[in-house]
Amino acid sequence: MAITMKQIAELTGVSIGTVDRALNNRGSINPAVAQRIRTVAKELNYKTNSVAKSLAIRNKKLKIAVVLHIQQNPYFNSVEKGIHEATEDISDFGISIEIYRCRKFVAEDQLLKINQAIDDGATAIILTPIDSPIIANKVKELQEARIPVVFLTNFLDNTSVFASVCCNYVRSGLLAAGLTRFLTGGHGEVLVFTPTFSMLGHRKRINAILSYLSEYCPDLHVKKVVELPGDDFDCYRIVSQSLKETPCNYVIYNGDAHAGIKAIKESPHPIRSIFYDMAEVTLEALQADDISATINQNPEMQGKTAVKLLSDYLTSGVKPENEHILIDCEIILRENIMAIDRFSKNNFVIGEY
Amino acid sequence: MAITMKQIAELTGVSIGTVDRALNNRGSINPAVAQRIRTVAKELNYKTNSVAKSLAIRNKKLKIAVVLHIQQNPYFNSVEKGIHEATEDISDFGISIEIYRCRKFVAEDQLLKINQAIDDGATAIILTPIDSPIIANKVKELQEARIPVVFLTNFLDNTSVFASVCCNYVRSGLLAAGLTRFLTGGHGEVLVFTPTFSMLGHRKRINAILSYLSEYCPDLHVKKVVELPGDDFDCYRIVSQSLKETPCNYVIYNGDAHAGIKAIKESPHPIRSIFYDMAEVTLEALQADDISATINQNPEMQGKTAVKLLSDYLTSGVKPENEHILIDCEIILRENIMAIDRFSKNNFVIGEY
């Protein structure tokens, strides 16, 4: 049976209130007895019981504010789905979640939402930060006011926060590169498409792809890296044009899935491709063998993790070991998403064929 | 704020004790008022607060018994690791876990351990069942005594339990087959190695591999399916001999990793191979490019899930929707396990190459 504050109180001959003060640096307390209590607690390996704690702090009405962008793409929808899943998990802890959605993709608007969240009494904030000093400063201010901030899917250089939860961008690049190696046997011509380079993560991913391929696949030539417009109807045109101008037999594609699939299918010569993320159209294309694989960057897990980190902190005081939490990626082939029933029937046997 | 029993008590004009009786079918209660309370609870969408509940039932000293085999292979070690992880997560809930290890791989011994667990006061049992009527009957008996049983990594046909947590064997086969398709381009000769066919899951996996390949890769010939001895020093000899007798250029290998890797490396002609599981030697071979990929059947997650299902049930009364819980598999390439630091540095740019 785990050790409790009550037991420590009895052992040290003080009241449970004093133990609480000593262990949580709360209120004024005689340094000597505080020390003694802490020593005993450490010796007995006392761990605060998070179940009891969250029941007790229930009336503090903790509130996590989530400040998101407008973006309604499949990727961010999944992030949000993860947030909602986690919300259910923690509802019994008396922690509530409120989502704030920015109107425009500008720092001023994001700042506005943050301030609104604070006014509404947020005790912690989850944020997909826009890269601007306005936001960086605000975040610093929040941290000083002891309001933990978690960056989600993106982070700011030189701005330290409670935690940042991102995709493992380097790994994400390596997997595409590795699959390309697998697929090509090490020979061929590749075109790479990426979202905006203004985001650090996307640069990291591309760096990983290129440096991996140049090291391990010297006979595989990356002809071009094409930057795609953020959310734009031009996407299809650009992909299509690039494929015409720079013929290739392999593509690594990260961008609007619909545009990419359409352009690649229209190519006069066959192109095998590695995609990113789990948009509906991507999975359909995978099933149809129009694309070879896709890399799931687990947006759902990212959202879930951000909430979970904060709720763990609020209920148990546990901080993540590392500020940067990298959510791992997963290779998805057609076989990952096939219905399994069709393959559960026949009865083959051991032996020669 | 979520609705509480106290609120329901006030609304229905009874005491909180009565609400408890109505909502948990406990003790005797006037059917009419029970009905009224349940109606109100449903209308208000009352959900029992699992945090409060687990704090309250703490003194019942719930105990989950885990009955495992002797087997000390990497796979089962991971299963056990998952169990221990979950144990930490639920320690605050006052649920304890005790592990019983069978001496021999026989039903009688397993039965002995189950009985011992019950004598020790287990309130639930996790079990890797041996396929025998002795065990099937005992399990039935336990279920009748309202002791939930969870099957782990294996299950019994025609024996229904609280839940069975297994690897998704069919998917596991499909992934190997899919990777082979990817790797071979659809042409070549394949040898398949599998653990004992006496376990249903292994048969399912092989069926999936063969039926997939015959459907999608008509020009890829599976020459032979070789059954490997359970835990045996003969493993290496058998693999080695099979490779000599039946030459091939691709291998799908599930069995003792050390033996498989050694035999394949010694082959006079090059063989590309798909392995299973995450044994240390497997990962080293993957890093060294001696094998092409491995399939992680997530044994850790299986162990963790089994414990979690039971603790959720014991603390919140939540039952899994489906009796069969299939833990998904994951493709692991060399690039999944490479250190990422090496690829985080260079600074490539957008454009032609």
Next chain:
DNA sequence: CTGTTAGCGCCTTCAG
């Protein structure tokens, strides 16, 4: 059959 009460482990006043 129903209400009351005393916890579970922790946090937060409020007295002293």
Next chain:
DNA sequence: CTGAAGGCGCTAACAG
């Protein structure tokens, strides 16, 4: 600076 008491939501034992 410290102790005592009440409460978080639920369960269980005991009166009535």
